[in-house]
Amino acid sequence: MSTFNPVIESLLDTDLYKFTMMQEILHSQPETQSAYAFKCRNRPTTPLASFQREIEAQLDHLCSLRFAEDELAYLGGLRFIKSDFVDFLRLFQLQRRFITVSVAAGRPDELDIRVQGPMLHCMLFEIYLLSIVNEVYFRQFPVDAALTIGREKLATKVALLKQFATQPPLRNPFIFFDFGTRRRFSRAWHEEMVRTLAQQAGTFMRGTSNVLLAKRYGLTPIGTMAHEYLQAFQCFGSRLRDFQKNALEHWVREYRGDLGIALTDVVGTDAFLRDFDLYFCKLFDGVRHDSGDPFEWGEKIIAHYQAMKIDPGTKQLVFSDGLTLERAFALHRHFADRARTGFGIGTDLSNDCGHEPLQIVMKLVACNGQPVAKVSDTPGKGMCEDVNFLNYLSDVFKIARQ
Structure with missing residues (x-):
């Protein structure tokens, strides 16, 4: 029996801007509902769908983690992090029911990963998930x-x-x-x-x-x-x-x-x-x-x-x-x-270790039941699941449709 090897062992193992954005949302829009979608922009050598079971096990472990007191003390020592946000994180735990992993409909090699629920309880999933998908995928190589x-x-x-x-x-x-x-x-x-x-x-x-x-x-x-x-x-x-x-x-x-x-x-x-x-x-x-x-x-x-x-x-x-x-x-x-x-x-x-990196992202696609969009300066980097909203946004901001 193989030993489980967790990818994420600390909830501090993420990017700073997840906390800075989360704090502002806590203070100004705490009731916000959100939906995020995963996307791989290139073609992996091994289909990501073949790693579904291990990714799900890693997410189970992730959702068991809590912030440690020394981690909260470190965050609280940053002058722009406020004490009420630290208190919120002291009670915080990622909820497994907000994230689902399945094989994409009509695309059996691809994964459909969705995060849906209160934004304050969903926005931290992104970096952990991307790190998990990467490491699980690259463990296949020596x-x-x-x-x-x-x-x-x-x-x-x-x-x-x-x-x-x-x-x-x-x-x-x-x-x-x-x-x-x-x-x-x-x-x-x-x-x-x-x-x-x-x-x-x-x-x-x-x-x-x-x-x-x-x-x-x-x-x-x-x-x-x-x-x-x-x-x-x-x-x-x-x-x-x-x-x-x-x-x-x-x-x-x-x-x-x-x-x-x-x-x-x-x-x-x-x-x-x-x-x-x-x-x-x-x-x-x-x-x-x-x-x-x-x-x-x-x-x-x-x-x-x-x-x-x-x-x-x-x-x-x-x-x-x-x-x-x-x-x-x-x-x-x-x-x-x-x-x-x-x-x-x-x-x-x-990730400059001799293997082609995965070009994976997790983007916000809806907020409070309405579609949202990113329209990039690089074709192919934008993301929106509602073409009508995308067209409307393009008209409002006088930008070329992608």
């Missing part, structure tokens, strides 16, 4: 061989960082963060990678999105908001046309100067910038890129700040879309004399 490849590639990346350090400095320094939790090869490799970079990457490595690893290695936890937060406001108390302004306004009221990086591509960057007026430009420290050409995006953002009579050098451009170190270096050279830059690097650090 672990030692994969880790050997991963270590060799990581050593090459450390050497690239040391070489980059010898180049003439630009106005703003090169900094990057680990954003690899959701698509990591395994929990053990993710921790080894973060520990190695924390020890060897000098001043370049500024933190990790993973709260458990930040706690464990004294790193800065990194993150603000994700697509689901802004998507939810498509159903909250305002005209659809004003949902982005409403979401950003709520964020500012909740965090009052902390966590000041806004996400730009829920309905495309152009539509975002039409809402990101002088008021928000001054209130937010910068913006994050997650789809579309990053060079074009950066030029648009800088031009927008200049049009608002704001010095782009006082703002930060955070890039987080499929980055490699080499790509991050190129973007830094292009922008760092005009704006502060930061780079959230995920899969290239946490």
Whole structure:
């Protein structure tokens, strides 16, 4: 009989922005109902449906976990986390009845994974689920061989960082963060990678999105908001046309100067910038890129700040879309004399072990019984299950239909 090997052993083993979004929802929209859907954008070498039983067992274990007191103390020590939210987490436990796993109808190789229920009790499932699917899937391959490849590639990346350090400095320094939790090869490799970079990457490595690893290695936890937060406001108390302004306004009221990086591509960057007026430009420290050409995006953002009579050098451009170190270096050279830059690097650090990574996501698809949508700057990265709502959204924001 095989021994059960849990993928998730701590509820702190997730990305910071799950907690920051959850806190704002607790304070402003605690009654919200939600629905999330899983999607794999590429074709795995082994059908994901063949791992259904193990994924379900991992979810059973996940839903038995509670936050430990030292974990709650760590969260409570972050200046933007409030005591009532910590008290809520002290009572919190994921509910197995809110998540279902089945073989997709008409697609026997694929999994249909759904999360449905109160948003406060559902939104934490995403990162845990994606980590579980990844690790269960990659356990089919010889672990030692994969880790050997991963270590060799990581050593090459450390050497690239040391070489980059010898180049003439630009106005703003090169900094990057680990954003690899959701698509990591395994929990053990993710921790080894973060520990190695924390020890060897000098001043370049500024933190990790993973709260458990930040706690464990004294790193800065990194993150603000994700697509689901802004998507939810498509159903909250305002005209659809004003949902982005409403979401950003709520964020500012909740965090009052902390966590000041806004996400730009829920309905495309152009539509975002039409809402990101002088008021928000001054209130937010910068913006994050997650789809579309990053060079074009950066030029648009800088031009927008200049049009608002704001010095782009006082703002930060955070890039987080499929980055490699080499790509991050190129973007830094292009922008760092005009704006502060930061780079959230995920899969290239946490799953560069010789096997093709899974391109898996879990996205909000409905809120309070109404459809919601993400319309990406990259075709194929958007997600909506209601074509009529998608068409309506596209008309309202004057964006091309995908």
